[in-house]
Each structure stands twice: as structure tokens, then as C-alpha cells.
Amino acid sequence: MTRLLLETLKNNPGDRVPFWFMRQAGRYLPEYLETRAKSKSFMDFCYSPDLATEVTLQPIRRYGMDGAILFADILVVPDGLGQQVWFETGHGPRLTPVNDEATFSKIGMTGFHEKVGAVYETVRRLRKDLPDEVTLLGFAGAPWTVATYMVEGAGSKDHGAARLLGYSKPGLFGRLLDMLVEATSEYLIAQIDAGADAVQIFDSWSAALPEPAFDNWVIEPTRAIVSRIRAKHKEVPIIGFPRLAGSLYKKYVRETGVNAVSLDTGVSLKIGRDIQNMVPVQGNLDPWHVVAGGGGMVAETLRILEGLAGGAHVFNLGHGFVPQTNPEHVAELAKTIKTFRR
Numbered sequence: 001m002t003r004l005l006l007e008t009l010k011n012n013p014g015d016r017v018p019f020w021f022m023r024q025a026g027r028y029l030p031e032y033l034e035t036r037a038k039s040k041s042f043m044d045f046c047y048s049p050d051l052a053t054e055v056t057l058q059p060i061r062r063y064g065m066d067g068a069i070l071f072a073d074i075l076v077v078p079d080g081l082g083q084q085v086w087f088e089t090g091h092g093p094r095l096t097p098v099n100d101e102a103t104f105s106k107i108g109m110t111g112f113h114e115k116v117g118a119v120y121e122t123v124r125r126l127r128k129d130l131p132d133e134v135t136l137l138g139f140a141g142a143p144w145t146v147a148t149y150m151v152e153g154a155g156s157k158d159h160g161a162a163r164l165l166g167y168s169k170p171g172l173f174g175r176l177l178d179m180l181v182e183a184t185s186e187y188l189i190a191q192i193d194a195g196a197d198a199v200q201i202f203d204s205w206s207a208a209l210p211e212p213a214f215d216n217w218v219i220e221p222t223r224a225i226v227s228r229i230r231a232k233h234k235e236v237p238i239i240g241f242p243r244l245a246g247s248l249y250k251k252y253v254r255e256t257g258v259n260a261v262s263l264d265t266g267v268s269l270k271i272g273r274d275i276q277n278m279v280p281v282q283g284n285l286d287p288w289h290v291v292a293g294g295g296g297m298v299a300e301t302l303r304i305l306e307g308l309a310g311g312a313h314v315f316n317l318g319h320g321f322v323p324q325t326n327p328e329h330v331a332e333l334a335k336t337i338k339t340f341r342r
């Protein structure tokens, strides 16, 4: 039995290009909305192994992806650390901000694994319920991206509160990142212990940081997580996603030691091929192409498949599906990828 996606992440590509999509479970699927309605709060939904397992499997049944990504959220980690996290309809996530010594002193690792343990149970059930050849992906947010929510107390456009804390109180911000390195490493190791074949670290908001901040807040914490996971699970691929890191993408790959990297929509195929000489790449169809569908979507998909056919490539989006996505377009996309040969 081989898992094509797992093998490709280990730099052993086959003649078919494996695929999965960020946000492949989500609001564009009617069966997701139906299951989601069974839980009042989004965090409870993430902590319900029955429901989380079901929505993880839904896109696999429909489209036969090579990878299933655990259904949870990056904000499970701050919740496990004792910060209050909730989702307001139409507003996205809300958290009680951690932005000074007093609020920082209220969070920590005590009780972390008990609080998030339901996620590990979801992983165990998934490995049991998934077809053997499907790769199971665990994930977490990277410390910087998770910190932007923890400090701001919500999503934000420019992550001003986190940048400000990082520049004005580097000691405190450093301790917050250190806590996140520890929690995130343990969280991912526990997912691997429970059956995850590979893990992805989402640094969704790593865009446009000055280089010293990128080094300290993105590269260094990610490098530390990679080395902690490696110490326990040498063979498990770790995928990094420094979204919109632009000119710092290659430095990120070189210095963090990730096994593979996800390319955002803005990375050219020429740069993608350069990076492919270092590690396997994932990406990078614009999710709005799948809203549009039709010949434009198919042509763009083939351009990416052909452009990255010289090395290890996992087909994916450059960012997650949006709720406006038409499920029929996803079927057409899956067919295009499955019939392509390198």
C-alpha cells in the first residue's frame, strides 16, 4: 500500500500528481452546512470527534482527494492555553486579548492536552475510517499567525496590535512566542502519535514583515517546532506555509528545515521551480478560479501542473476555498488533476 501524497512529500513523486485543497471541508459544501448546524458553537464543533470526523470525510467521498486534512481550527491552541475563544457569526473569531503581563500570566500549558484532547480523538478515528491510500494531514497555526489573533483579540487587516507588542515589548512578545512553540510542538506531536501522516504549519499572516521581524517571529519559532517534531518523529513530513512571504520564501525554506512548502497564489512558477530544487512544493491555484470555473480554471490548472511537472508537486490552492465555490467546479478541477500525467 502506498500513499501517493505522503510519498510525494518525501520527494518520491509518481506519474500522477496528488492533490488536496485548503478548506476542502467548509461552507461551500451543503453536507458541511448540514453537519455544522448540529453544533451551536464553532469551537464545540471542533471538539466533537463525531462531527469533525464526518466533515473531514465529506470532501474525500465526493472528490477522492489524496489527502484528508483534520477538521479543527488554528485557534484551538489559544483555547487550550486557557484564553477565551469564540466565533461570532459575520465577525469571525473573538478572543480576550493577551497583550500585557497581567493577561499573559493567565495563560499556560496547564491542562492543555485535556482541553484539546478531543482533536486527538478525531485524528484516531480518521486514521481508522479513511481509505488506506489516503494521507491524513494534521495541522496547526504557526506561532506568529496565532499570536496575531491572541494579541488583537480578533482577526485584523495589518496585525498592528501584534507588531506593536513585538516592537514595544519584545521580551513579553518573545515569551508568548516561546509558549506557542511549546504548545504547537506538543499539539502536532500528539496528532502524529494519534495517526497523522504529515502536518502543515499555517503562517497565513507572514506577509510584509520586515526581515528582522520575519527572522524572529516566523523563521525562528517554525525552526524550533520543526526540530522538536523531528526529535520524536524523524520520518514525518512537515509542510510550511509562509503565505505571502514573497522574497523571503526561499530563506524560510532554507532556514526552517521544513520538508515541503505550500506556495501562495502570488508565487511564480519560475520561483516555484527554484524552490522545488530544495523541497517538494504544494500549490497554487487561485481559489477564485474555482468560483469562476470553466475553461479558464482548467487552463490555469494545466499551466500549474505542467509548470511544476519537473519535480515533486502536490496540487493545491494558493489559499483556501471561499464559501461562494460551486461544488460542481471542484468536481471538474479534481477530474483535470486526476487525469494529468507527468
Ligand code: 1CP
Residues within 6 Å of the ligand: 021, 022, 023, 024, 025, 026, 027, 036, 042, 069, 070, 071, 072, 073, 074, 075, 092, 093, 139, 141, 154, 155, 156, 202, 204, 320
Ligand atoms: O462557519 C464556519 O463553519 C467557519 C468557517 C471555518 C472553517 C471551515 C473556520 C473559522 N475554520 C474552519 C476550519 C479550518 N480552519 C481548517 C480545517 C478544514 C479544512 O481546511 O478543510 C483549517 C486548516 C483552518 C485553518 C485556519 N483557521 C487558518 C489558516 C489557514 C487560512 O485559511 O489562512 C486561519 C487563519 C484560521 C482562522 C479562522 N477560522 C475561521 C475563520 C473564518 C478564520 C479566519 C478569520 C480571519 O480572516 O481572520
